[in-house]
Amino acid sequence: MIVSRRETWLGRTMLILLMAVTILPFISLFVTALHPSGTYPSGLEWPESPQWSNFVDAFKVADMGTLLWSSFLIEIAVVPVSLFIATLAGFALGHLRPPGARIILVAFVLGLTLPREGVIVPLYYQMRDLGLLNTRWAIILPLIGLYMPFAVYWMRAHFVNMPEDISEAARIDGASTWQMFWRVHVPLSMPALSSLAILLFLWTWNQFLLAVVLVSDPAQRTMAGALGAFQGQWGTDIPLLCAGSLLILAPTLIVFLVFQRQFVSALLQGSLKG
Template sequence: MIVSRRERWLGHALLILLMAVTVVPFVSLFVTALHQPGTYPSGLAWPETPYWSNFVDAFQAADMWALLWSSFLIELGVVPAALLIATLAGFSLGHLRPPGHRWIFLGFVLGLTLPFQAIIVPLYYQMRDLQLLNTRWAIILPLLGLYMPFAVMWMRAHFVTMPPDLSEAARIDGANTWNLFTRVHVPLSRPALSSLGILMFLWTWNQFLLAVVLVDDPKNRTMAGALGAFQGQWGTDIPLLCAGSLLILTPTLIVFLAFQRQFVSALMQGALKG
């Protein structure tokens, strides 16, 4: 397919525009965080005296070490368990295809249409009845259920495209279903698993609504959820609030930049298979 010079320039201009729309808010947040505490900066003017100490003050004021530990525990409770369940279910629906697998798959599809905000009130009462309010389990358990429709569909889409010849050859060599899953299909699923793991890590880290509604103690929330308490305490200090927001965003940016090649390659692999 031959692309004209005009189409190429239009494509580049569109990419530059999208990059500007994405980068400018972060630049504005960063510049504002360097202004004198207690002031109300406007625009993107670089301060005469950058207050780099705002990041240290925000880190100490928000007790970031405790928030990092809480977020790590929540991630540890959500991501590995969600990957395991989604991989097992995706392998079953996409490769083994038991009786009724189409109806089960339809149930997961319907789960994607369920508005998240519509179930927050029932979740609150359910967590209250289970005596899990104000604990990290009040975030971990709902997130596992909320991630399952997308995660199972993601892994099913991967296993559907696996060549049946691999399974037939493994069964001829004497492999049972469990060996087929662990020794053949899981090693070949690493790109899909890594990209799904990155997505769930980012979604869990940035989880705000569940953390605010179901957990009162900011030290038991995710870092994004603790931003609500930080904003209530330092909402009038705009530079300090911007510094705290950047500190909360930094781990997700590091993870995405570190694994962006694996993430893009998994998406491209899925597109080529489709």
């Protein structure tokens, strides 16, 4: 397919515009964070004396060391468990295809249409009845359940395209279903697993609604959820608030930049197979 020069320049122009729209808010946050504490900056004016200490002050004021530890505990509880369950379910629905697999798949697809705002009130009462309110379990358990529709559908889309010859060769060699899954299919699924892990990490780190509604103690929340308490206390100090927001966003940006090749390769792999 030959692309004309006009189409090439139009595509590049659109990419530049989209990049500018995406990056501009981060630039605005960064410039604002460098203004003196307590001021009200206007626009993207660079301060005469950048206050780099605002980042240190925001880290200390928000007690982000405690918040980092809380977010880390929630991440290591949510992401591995979600990956394990989704991989098992995706392998069963996409490769083994037991009776009723289509009905189960439709149920997961319907779960994708369920808005989280619509289940937050029932979740609150359920966590209260279980005695889990104001604990990290009130965030961990609902997140695992809410991630399942997308995670299972993602892994099922991968396994459904795996060649049957691989499984037949494993069975000829005497491999059981579990051995075939763990020793053959899981190693071949690393691109899909790594990209799903990145998505789950980012979504969990940026989880705000569940953390604010189900947990009242900021030290038990995610980093993004704790920003609500930080904003309530320091909402009038715009530079300090922007510095705190950037500190919370930094880990997600670093993770995505480090693992972007794996993420893109998984998406391309899925598009080529589809």
